[in-house]
Amino acid sequence: MRNKKRTTIYDIAKKLNIAASSVSRALNNSNHVNEATKKLIIKTAAELNYKRNTLASNLRKGQSKTIGVVVPFINQNFFSNVIAGIEEASYQKGYNLIICQSNELQSKEIKCVNTLINQHVDCIVISISADSSDHRHLQNVLDNGIQLIQFDRVADELETLKVINDNEQASLEAVSHLIEQGYKRIALLEGPQNLQIFRQRKAGYLHALRKYGIPVLEELIVENAWTKELGAEGTQKLLDLAEPPDAIFASTSDFSALGVLEVATAMGIKVPAELGICGYSNEAFTEITSPSITTIDQFSVYMGKTVANLYFQEMDNKDDTEVVPKIISIKPKLIVRSSTKRNG
Amino acid sequence: MRNKKRTTIYDIAKKLNIAASSVSRALNNSNHVNEATKKLIIKTAAELNYKRNTLASNLRKGQSKTIGVVVPFINQNFFSNVIAGIEEASYQKGYNLIICQSNELQSKEIKCVNTLINQHVDCIVISISADSSDHRHLQNVLDNGIQLIQFDRVADELETLKVINDNEQASLEAVSHLIEQGYKRIALLEGPQNLQIFRQRKAGYLHALRKYGIPVLEELIVENAWTKELGAEGTQKLLDLAEPPDAIFASTSDFSALGVLEVATAMGIKVPAELGICGYSNEAFTEITSPSITTIDQFSVYMGKTVANLYFQEMDNKDDTEVVPKIISIKPKLIVRSSTKRNG
DNA sequence: TAAATTCCTGCAATCGATTGCAGTTTAAAA
DNA sequence: TTTTAAACTGCAATCGATTGCAGGAATTTA
CATH class of the missing domain: 1.10.260.40 (lambda repressor-like DNA-binding domains)
Structure with missing residues (x-):
């Protein structure tokens, strides 16, 4: 050129x-x-x-009208939806988006965050990577006077703005629904417990069992089953038990629920009659499997809009007071489909 | 803050x-x-x-180490994959990505492009919106000395770098496959013909029919059927014909293929025995419908990487010569699944 | 010892837009 | 007609990093 x-x-x-x-x-x-x-x-x-020349203008004005976004993978349904939501709201306000993906690696996440700080973005929106352990790089964002908003996967101890799903409540409802459908031995496929969201989903599961006076059986809880393959593997083990479960809550994702469904189908186990299945995320495909899969919708695009608007709102009263750590919790919605409908 | x-x-x-x-x-x-x-x-x-302060640095150096990306929707599978690919390659070179979505509207597309020009991005990567008619805004990019790379949906008359799929070849193969499976009356669900990609896919369809000496029947070609709903609608009409088709090539997307499948299932028509279905894009769900859907994989992540690398390569010999309009064509792959397997 | 290099360092201009301050012109008020 | 206010306009500094140029110190070569 x-x-x-x-x-x-x-x-x-x-x-x-x-x-x-x-x-x-x-x-x-x-x-x-x-x-x-x-x-x-x-x-x-x-x-x-x-x-x-926006560069010159921004340099002079000391702001960039840019929001940086860091997600594990851009091309995962949930995240691309959130980004679309952020984009929509930001565009209206004349803000631009710089997008990075951390590939679930803390090391890359740190580099992304630093790049965004260098770029003088006005705000960084992040959903932390799965192997994220310490959060000095996020503290660093705050130290540089940049607004930080965490969403979905948040570092709890960091006092920032947060937009989250009420994972526990959603899981509670999902498992309650299973119990009300008459399932008695409900298994849980859980995600990496260093991520708060998965701890919360487990808590919801335990909460539901407690509420209905059902004993918690360790053998029915499968660790780290958050891909289709791992979900399938876990299901295999569960169904090979002397007393196999009659329902599986794949709390990690719809992908692992899909793994469950495939194994069950392959073994000739009838869903939902002999095995109930509930996933998480409301991926597009859950509607078209046979049977269709009960899942939880996270309102991902809406979540993105909420994140962006939260930022703009904070901007408006920036001089007023110190920033109060604020948490917006979005209540996900249980979507009941064939895979758990035993009565009615 | x-x-x-x-x-x-x-x-x-x-x-x-x-x-x-x-x-x-x-x-x-x-x-x-x-x-x-x-x-x-x-x-x-x-x-x-x-x-x-990257702003100051960039201002002084007259470059931004930033690539602007404009796509119709960030949260469509194909585009989010391409973006992920671009990100991966760009990250390695220390480049950032600014992402915009045009929402398929030329008006918004123009605004996005202008914003990116203002931002002094080094390169703009775009897949034009469906209602894109004139391309002065793209010419404007070039006039401002910014590298322009079009991908997938390209404005043919504009002499820029392009990364495309060989849509005609892919369609030719898909329809040939249908014919070889013994389907005789093959219908086409086509997309908006102002987009080159859809014209090419139609050309492939016609090419295949010609090759096998099959007459082209206007009644079997359905215009503008590029969503699930429109696909379903078109299918309904096709199947109500006195002589309905025995195969449908949903050249627009897997979503419209899904619409076809749902209508067929609802009408009790057996797939693939009585009706063959082929989609386009290799969306994740095509693997898990029953029957699974034959489709065409576009290597979308790879496409994104190719786009980014094409830019970096051009950069390396920027002083050499005038920029030669270069076109990289990626050959998509036909993925044969149950929905078209009649023999064997 | 003198001349020629090499190596460092600082000055000052530059990228392009913005903005406080002061000065000028014009219009309104007294 | 004089005073006061309002409306424009321009100068020059500023944002932070980069870089060509010149000068000084240290080192090498003659």
Whole structure:
């Protein structure tokens, strides 16, 4: 690409024989410029195909009108939906998005965060990676005076703005639903317990059992089953037990629920009659498996919008007071489908 | 957020009682600084928690190390995969991504492109929106000396770098496959013909029919059927014909193929025995419907990587010559599944 | 010992837009 | 007609990092 020189406000100023400051003011629609000159300047700017250099503007103004987003994977349904939501809300406010993926690696996450700090983004939105253990890099964001918003997977001890799902409540409802459908031995496929969301989902499961006076059986709880393959593996073990479960709550994702369904189908076990299955996330495919899978919708696009709007709202009263760590909890919705419908 | 002042090179310079230029050189690892001072500077920078202000740096250097991406929707499988691919390749080169979605609207697309120009991105990667008619905004990108790479949905007349799928070849193979499976009356669900990709897919369909000496029947070609709902609607009409088709090639997407499958299932028509179905895109769900759906994989993540690498490659020999409009064509792969397997 | 290199370091301009301050012109009020 | 206010306009500094140029110190070569 040829490095054609771009038109600057100085070019416009020179052509009209006025000061650059007037040009700047006109283009910012300040009312400290004569209406006639303002119009002339705007017209000339258009003629010369002027484009404001946002870099220079941001440097001078000390802000970037940019939000940085860090997620484990851009191309996972939940995250791409959240990003779409953030984009929609941000676009309306004239903000841009810089997107990074951490690939579930703390090391890359740290680099991404640092890049965003260097870029002088106004806000960093993050859902931490699975192997995230310490959070100095996030503290660093705050120390640099950048707003930090965590969503979904949050580091609890960090006092920041947070947008989360009420995972425990959702799991409680899901497992309660299973119990009410008459399932008695309910297994849990759980995710990495260093992530709060998975701890909460387990808590919801335990809560439901307690509520209905059902004993907790360790043998029915399978660790680290958060892919389709691991879900299938765990299911195999569960169904090989002397007393196998009659329902499985795949709390990690719909993918592991899909693994459950495939194993059950392969073994000739009838769903939902002999085995109830509940997933998590409301992936598109849960509607079209046979039977369709009961799952939990997280309102992911809405979550993204909420994150962005939370930021804009905080901006509006930034001078007022210290930032109060605020947590917005979105209640996910249980979507009952065929895989758990035994009665009715 | 408190606007804590960030450490600048001047702070470091003052503390060490040297010139800012030396600090800059040290931090850029120039060899025009004494090794000892360099080490000292780097150490001090770390102590003061210095973060380079990329805005200032970019302004001075006249580049941004940023790639702008414009897609119709971030949260569509194909696009989020491409973006993930671009991110991966860009990250390695130290480039950032600014992501915008056009929502399939030319008006928003224009705004996105202009924002990216203002941001002084080094390169704009775009897959144009469905209602895109004129392309002055893209010409504008080039006029501003910004590299432009189109992918998948490209404006043919614009001489830019392009990364595309060989849609015609893929469609040819898909329809040939249907014919070889013994299907005789093959219908086509086509997409908006102002988009080249859909014209090409239609061309492949026609090509295959011609190749096998099968007459083209207008009544078997359904316009604008590129969502699940429209696909279902079109299918309904097709199957109500006096002589209904025995196969449907949903060239627009797997979603419309899903619509076909649902209508067929509802009408008690057996797939693949009585009706063959082929989709496009290899969405995750095509593997788990029953029957699973034959489709075409576009290697979307790979496509993203290709786009990014094409840019970096062009950068490397930017001074050499004029930019030659280059087109990279990726051959998609037909994935045969149950929905079209009649023999064997 | 003198001349020629090499190595470091600092000065000051630059990237492009913004903005506080001061000065000038014009209009309104007294 | 004089005073006061309002409306424009321009100067120059500023945001933070980079870099060409010049000068000084240290080292090497003659």
